[in-house]
Amino acid sequence: MEQGAEVLLKPLSECQIAIVGIGLMGGSLAGALQGACHQVVGVDRDEVAIRVAQDRGYIQWGTTSLADGVREADVVVLATPVRAIIELLREIGAYLKPGALLMDLGSTKAHILKAMAALPPDVEPLGGHPMCGKEVSGIKAADPTLFQGRTFILSPLERTSSQALALGRALARGVGAQPLVVSGHRQDFLVATLSHLPYLLACALVSTADATTSADPFAWQIVAGGFRDTSRVAGSDVTMMVDILMTNREEVVKAARVCQTKLEQLVSLVEAGDEDGLREVLSYIRETRREMYP
Amino acid sequence: MEQGAEVLLKPLSECQIAIVGIGLMGGSLAGALQGACHQVVGVDRDEVAIRVAQDRGYIQWGTTSLADGVREADVVVLATPVRAIIELLREIGAYLKPGALLMDLGSTKAHILKAMAALPPDVEPLGGHPMCGKEVSGIKAADPTLFQGRTFILSPLERTSSQALALGRALARGVGAQPLVVSGHRQDFLVATLSHLPYLLACALVSTADATTSADPFAWQIVAGGFRDTSRVAGSDVTMMVDILMTNREEVVKAARVCQTKLEQLVSLVEAGDEDGLREVLSYIRETRREMYP
Numbered sequence: 001m002e003q004g005a006e007v008l009l010k011p012l013s014e015c016q017i018a019i020v021g022i023g024l025m026g027g028s029l030a031g032a033l034q035g036a037c038h039q040v041v042g043v044d045r046d047e048v049a050i051r052v053a054q055d056r057g058y059i060q061w062g063t064t065s066l067a068d069g070v071r072e073a074d075v076v077v078l079a080t081p082v083r084a085i086i087e088l089l090r091e092i093g094a095y096l097k098p099g100a101l102l103m104d105l106g107s108t109k110a111h112i113l114k115a116m117a118a119l120p121p122d123v124e125p126l127g128g129h130p131m132c133g134k135e136v137s138g139i140k141a142a143d144p145t146l147f148q149g150r151t152f153i154l155s156p157l158e159r160t161s162s163q164a165l166a167l168g169r170a171l172a173r174g175v176g177a178q179p180l181v182v183s184g185h186r187q188d189f190l191v192a193t194l195s196h197l198p199y200l201l202a203c204a205l206v207s208t209a210d211a212t213t214s215a216d217p218f219a220w221q222i223v224a225g226g227f228r229d230t231s232r233v234a235g236s237d238v239t240m241m242v243d244i245l246m247t248n249r250e251e252v253v254k255a256a257r258v259c260q261t262k263l264e265q266l267v268s269l270v271e272a273g274d275e276d277g278l279r280e281v282l283s284y285i286r287e288t289r290r291e292m293y294p
Numbered sequence: 295m296e297q298g299a300e301v302l303l304k305p306l307s308e309c310q311i312a313i314v315g316i317g318l319m320g321g322s323l324a325g326a327l328q329g330a331c332h333q334v335v336g337v338d339r340d341e342v343a344i345r346v347a348q349d350r351g352y353i354q355w356g357t358t359s360l361a362d363g364v365r366e367a368d369v370v371v372l373a374t375p376v377r378a379i380i381e382l383l384r385e386i387g388a389y390l391k392p393g394a395l396l397m398d399l400g401s402t403k404a405h406i407l408k409a410m411a412a413l414p415p416d417v418e419p420l421g422g423h424p425m426c427g428k429e430v431s432g433i434k435a436a437d438p439t440l441f442q443g444r445t446f447i448l449s450p451l452e453r454t455s456s457q458a459l460a461l462g463r464a465l466a467r468g469v470g471a472q473p474l475v476v477s478g479h480r481q482d483f484l485v486a487t488l489s490h491l492p493y494l495l496a497c498a499l500v501s502t503a504d505a506t507t508s509a510d511p512f513a514w515q516i517v518a519g520g521f522r523d524t525s526r527v528a529g530s531d532v533t534m535m536v537d538i539l540m541t542n543r544e545e546v547v548k549a550a551r552v553c554q555t556k557l558e559q560l561v562s563l564v565e566a567g568d569e570d571g572l573r574e575v576l577s578y579i580r581e582t583r584r585e586m587y588p
Contacts, residue, residue: 131518151516180515187516193507194517198524200564201495203579204557210582211552213487220586221474222445222481223488224425226527230492233520234583238576245564245572256561258505260554263498267550270494270539278539282532285497288504289528292514 009099009124009163010074012170014038018073020066020088022049022059024134024237025105026079027142029175031058034144036174043069049139058142067095075171077128078104082112082243089115098122101164103171105130107191107240108248109155109184116157124164127155127184129191130177135235145176152177155184192251196244197259200252202234303393303418303457304368306464308332312367314360314382316343316353318428318531319399320373321436323469325352328438330468337363343433352436361389369465371422372398376406376537383409392416395458397465399424401485401534402542403449403478410451418458421449421478423485424471429529439470446471449478486545490538491553494546496528 015037019026022044030040030053042053042062050062063069066088070076076096078085085106096102101124106112109127116125132150134141152172156165165181172179182190205227213219245252269278309331313320316338324334324347336347336356344356357363364370364386372379372386379400390396395418400406403421410419426444428435446466450459459475466473476484499521507513539546563572 131516182512190507190513190516193503194521198520200560201499202524203560204553205495206579206583207556208553209487212549213484218476219484222425222447222484226492227488229523229526230496231583232523234579238580241576242573246569249564253565255506259498259502262501266494266497270543271547275540279536285500285528286532289500289525
């Protein structure tokens with residue numbers, strides 16, 4: 001309550017919101033916030049991104065200057081790749097107005113929350129991670145409906161006031177998402193299996209096809225929906241994914257090691273021609289998936 | 295030309311087509327053939343499946359008797375799991391009329407083509423594999439648009455006449471697909487990587503989540519599109535998949551071993567924190583996937 005008691009946070013509808021990084025996620029958030037807040041300011045090093053966002057009506061105005069863009073903002077959202085967020089956190093504290101809510105949209109939280117803890121005491125930090133994405137990047141792929149019905153993870157720090165968390169919840173709901181408060185450590189553990197591991201598997205699959213079937217000109221004529229879906233996330237932005245993998249290494253490697261064991265079990269059953277064993281394992285897996293997506 | 299010269303095959307529009315196995319694939323094919331041929335006969339051990347297919351207008355009539363169903367058919371399509379196809383091939387020769395085209399929709403070809411080679415000489419065998427599917431099974435999931443725009447692999451035997459192959463092509467086009475003639479061995483090699491490996495990876499992913507995150511009640515609230523898509527085919531029919539894996543063991547294991555090596559390379563790069571190496575590999579993979587799906 002140290003900061004919250006001094007500076008009462010405005011309701012979302014009266015907030016000026018600055019979004020730093022007007023790419024797929026930032027641009028989509030800006031567009032989704034139109035009508036839910038007072039105004040949205042776009043901050044990006046790329047003037048073209050600002051112009052596109054403005055042309056689409058996603059932002060009221062934009063600037064390439066971080067200081068100018070966030071100075072008057074009640075809420076600042078960092079929407080760059082994870083390690084760019086961490087760099088921004090080193091610099092941005094000096095520009096923010098007292099009581100400002102500072103959020104991010106980064107996919108891993110351990111390093112970001114650590115950097116947020118070092119912010120000036122009159123800033124309200126709050127980790128954020130909307131569970132959505134696309135295998136395309138950049139403002140041109142932005143879509144204000146991206147967050148509709150998705151879970152928006154909020155990871156408060158100990159110092160985060162209840163008003164700041166409430167404003168974060170309002171922002172998540174304002175873009176059509178469901179806020180869910182999850183600690184940074186727990187979210188990093190969960191997304192390692194549920195988000196980062198699928199990426200590695202998709203990449204391994206594409207890499208395999210490249211090494212085996214891609215020499216056959218028929219390969220891409222017969223490729224079916226299973227391959228397309230299983231490999232989709234291999235098209236994700238590489239800078240974003242390298243940042244994610246490098247800042248969630250321990251959890252990602254742990255999840256991957258479990259997966260490698262599970263894959264080896266399956267391949268061994270096929271190799272041994274153990275039909276009954278295979279049927280049993282595959283039936284259990286099918287039921288498990290059906291419980292996940294009823 | 296032995297058989298083709300004796301019995302001229304009818305055009306598709308005049309054919310009576312019997313489909314054995316009125317599930318997802320057979321039912322969809324029956325529905326897709328309405329209007330493209332003279333009539334469609336459904337053969338299934340399950341009377342309910344026949345009734346549903348008839349109610350939906352997918353078949354003109356149906357029977358639980360294999361002999362009765364295929365006796366007058368110009369084209370017979372076996373649409374059961376692979377090993378049920380092989381069993382049917384042992385029995386069905388005696389019931390077919392001379393010159394009948396006998397196709398299948400099985401996902402692996404080596405064992406099926408071998409069994410087809412033993413058919414009576416006055417039958418025209420032709421392997422078939424439409425590159426489509428769903429993670430659901432049964433007539434109720436059938437969809438006559440399932441084949442639209444998909445590749446329909448045709449694998450002729452040496453004995454298959456050019457007229458029979460032409461009729462097979464017409465059938466594939468008649469349901470909206472693109473026929474593609476591929477040898478059985480080559481198709482088994484290709485689908486091992488492009489279809490069966492994605493299934494094993496999807497299963498390993500679901501199995502991993504079951505072992506790691508599923509104990510956390512938040513897991514299914516935060517699971518995003520990447521996991522859903524990468525794991526989709528783990529919901530495929532188990533009997534169908536066991537048959538596929540057991541009849542394409544060698545190629546599936548070969549593809550899986552390559553994939554395990556690729557996955558280990560990726561995990562090792564993450565574990566070592568080798569950012570440059572990771573960026574290089576992931577960039578190449580992303581480009582490869584973009585070339586696959588421009």
